[in-house]
Amino acid sequence: xxxxxxxxxxxxxxxxxxxxxxxxxxxxxxxxxxxxxxxxxxxxxxxxxxxxxxxxxxxxxxxxxxxxxxxxxxxxxxxxxxxxxxxxxxxxxxxxxxxxxxxxxxxxxxxxxxxxxxxxxxxxxxxxxxxxxxxxxxxxxxxxxxxxxxxxxxxxxxxxxxxxxxxxxxxxxxxxxxxxxxxxxxxxxxxxxxxxxxxxxxxxxxxxxxxxxxxxxxxxxxxxxxxxxxxxxxxxxxxxxxxxxxxxxxxxxxxxxxxxxxxxxxxxxxxxxxxxxxxxx
Amino acid sequence: xxxxxxxxxxxxxxxxxxxxxxxxxxxxxxxxxxxxxxxxxxxxxxxxxxxxxxxxxxxxxxxxxxxxxxxxxxxxxxxxxxxxxxxxxxxxxxxxxxxxxxxxxxxxxxxxxxxxxxxxxxxxxxxxxxxxxxxxxxxxxxxxxxxxxxxxxxxxxxxxxxxxxxxxxxxxxxxxxxxxxxxxxxxxxxxxxxxxxxxxxxxxxxxxxxxxxxxxxxxxxxxxxxxxxxxxxxxxxxxxxxxxxxxxxxxxxxxxxxxxxxxxxxxxxxxxxxxxxxxxx
Numbered sequence: 001x002x003x004x005x006x007x008x009x010x011x012x013x014x015x016x017x018x019x020x021x022x023x024x025x026x027x028x029x030x031x032x033x034x035x036x037x038x039x040x041x042x043x044x045x046x047x048x049x050x051x052x053x054x055x056x057x058x059x060x061x062x063x064x065x066x067x068x069x070x071x072x073x074x075x076x077x078x079x080x081x082x083x084x085x086x087x088x089x090x091x092x093x094x095x096x097x098x099x100x101x102x103x104x105x106x107x108x109x110x111x112x113x114x115x116x117x118x119x120x121x122x123x124x125x126x127x128x129x130x131x132x133x134x135x136x137x138x139x140x141x142x143x144x145x146x147x148x149x150x151x152x153x154x155x156x157x158x159x160x161x162x163x164x165x166x167x168x169x170x171x172x173x174x175x176x177x178x179x180x181x182x183x184x185x186x187x188x189x190x191x192x193x194x195x196x197x198x199x200x201x202x203x204x205x206x207x208x209x210x211x212x213x214x215x216x217x218x219x220x221x222x223x224x225x226x227x228x229x230x231x232x233x234x235x236x237x238x239x240x241x242x243x244x245x246x247x248x249x250x251x252x253x254x255x256x257x258x259x260x261x262x263x264x265x266x267x268x269x270x271x272x273x274x275x276x277x278x279x280x281x
Numbered sequence: 282x283x284x285x286x287x288x289x290x291x292x293x294x295x296x297x298x299x300x301x302x303x304x305x306x307x308x309x310x311x312x313x314x315x316x317x318x319x320x321x322x323x324x325x326x327x328x329x330x331x332x333x334x335x336x337x338x339x340x341x342x343x344x345x346x347x348x349x350x351x352x353x354x355x356x357x358x359x360x361x362x363x364x365x366x367x368x369x370x371x372x373x374x375x376x377x378x379x380x381x382x383x384x385x386x387x388x389x390x391x392x393x394x395x396x397x398x399x400x401x402x403x404x405x406x407x408x409x410x411x412x413x414x415x416x417x418x419x420x421x422x423x424x425x426x427x428x429x430x431x432x433x434x435x436x437x438x439x440x441x442x443x444x445x446x447x448x449x450x451x452x453x454x455x456x457x458x459x460x461x462x463x464x465x466x467x468x469x470x471x472x473x474x475x476x477x478x479x480x481x482x483x484x485x486x487x488x489x490x491x492x493x494x495x496x497x498x499x500x501x502x503x504x505x506x507x508x509x510x511x512x513x514x515x516x517x518x519x520x521x522x523x524x525x526x527x528x529x530x531x532x533x534x535x536x537x538x539x540x541x542x543x544x545x546x547x548x549x550x551x552x553x554x555x556x557x558x559x560x561x562x
Binding site: 007011102103104105106107108109110111112129133134137138140156159160163164165166167249 | 288292383384385386387388389390391392393410414415418419421437440441444445446447448530
């Protein structure tokens with residue numbers, strides 16, 4: 001496994017691999033790898049022959065009052081985990097390499113951003129889309145792997161790929177879950193024992209809603225109230241949002257139809273958990 | 282020569298040509314081809330083996346009060362000219378093919394747009410950059426050919442290629458000129474005989490300024506006044522702008538330095554002519 005810090009070298013390696021007919025699989029990350037990232041690498045290895053992960057904490061997607069400086073970094077640990085997972089190259093540029101000058105151009109995301117987690121993070125998805133666009137051109141992958149835990153990010157990337165006719169296939173990977181259904185997250189450790197016992201109710205409420213939609217329920221307001229009541233009754237968490245939206249446009253709908261996402265954010269005392277499920281009727 | 286109307290077919294053709302190791306040269310146009318476009322094709326044939334031109338009148342780059350509907354179109358004539366010039370494929374999509382839905386993402390150009398011709402066309406270069414980004418992904422050229430007549434557009438594309446790490450080489454092609462130096466333009470026919478006689482003074486004033494810069498003149502205000510006086514004295518035209526800017530950032534400078542562009546727009550009775558020249562010291 002190699003660690004590559006410059007765009008020029010990264011492009012040369014990719015060009016060389018492509019000459020030998022290798023398909024490139026790409027997993028973009030901000031580092032501090034956990035089993036979610038590693039499951040993306042595992043998925044990539046099923047489809048592609050040469051696996052690149054990027055580790056870059058992208059300042060563009062952090063707001064002025066967000067935790068860019070405090071975001072956890074541990075390249076030595078990441079290196080060991082990536083090597084063990086079978087990654088071929090870690091692309092690990094510094095900020096000057098990715099943004100040598102102030103950008104004159106950026107990607108503006110006009111839809112699907114002022115809802116869910118994007119509501120409280122203006123400009124966040126512009127930053128995500130811009131850096132992913134750059135990384136796609138640097139790594140030129142055949143397939144890029146994203147986790148559905150962050151469904152809004154996946155929707156933005158899916159729309160960007162379609163809008164700009166990008167030559168990359170988006171691989172949407174299942175959210176990893178604990179045995180009791182709770183979505184894996186580094187934030188789960190902040191839960192009290194009692195909250196940890198309640199937290200799988202997020203998944204239960206998603207499953208219930210999905211089952212009701214599959215059984216013919218079309219009324220979005222009814223479904224949302226049921227999810228919120230489920231969460232309020234069975235947990236001490238405070239509902240931040242419950243949404244049922246068209247996917248991947250993330251637009252509101254009059255009634256259940258086509259491909260949808262059910263998305264939840266629930267605040268416990270020390271952790272805000274998110275989870276979601278897609279449904280197609 | 283083939284005419285291709287769908288993105289899928291265009292991508293298939295490119296993929297096939299690349300398998301055979303052919304380098305793709307690309308000339309994006311809005312059609313109604315003239316000798317400027319054909320000189321770009323001629324240049325492309327010197328470097329690349331498979332030449333694609335696109336013909337697409339891009340609604341995104343026209344303002345609400347601009348001439349999108351009236352923009353001249355003549356695909357049959359274009360087809361003959363392109364074939365004679367040795368083009369391999371005309372990519373000729375309709376609007377629904379390029380924009381099947383409202384875009385969720387677009388390119389925002391934040392620098393070098395509120396000056397020169399961009400000053401009076403808000404959003405114009407966002408539209409140009411967005412469609413060129415799409416076309417680059419559809420045609421995947423090794424080289425793309427643009428005429429320096431529209432220097433501001435070339436600067437925007439040059440900056441976009443750098444900012445997004447695009448895998449395409451920008452080929453900046455010389456402005457075609459009449460024997461007396463006047464930049465070729467379809468608008469030249471609107472000049473009265475007297476104006477046509479005066480119009481080469483635009484080129485003369487650019488040459489004078491370039492010579493002065495090369496001889497050591499650093500003062501931008503002095504140079505701009507001299508150009509404006511030259512134009513006012515020797516023509517009946519009205520100066521719309523005279524600018525000397527850093528290139529390709531198109532930022533104002535304190536004094537002459539590095540790579541610069543001298544740009545002029547001059548209004549005659551029925552035609553507004555533009556011209557420019559780059560200088561490096």
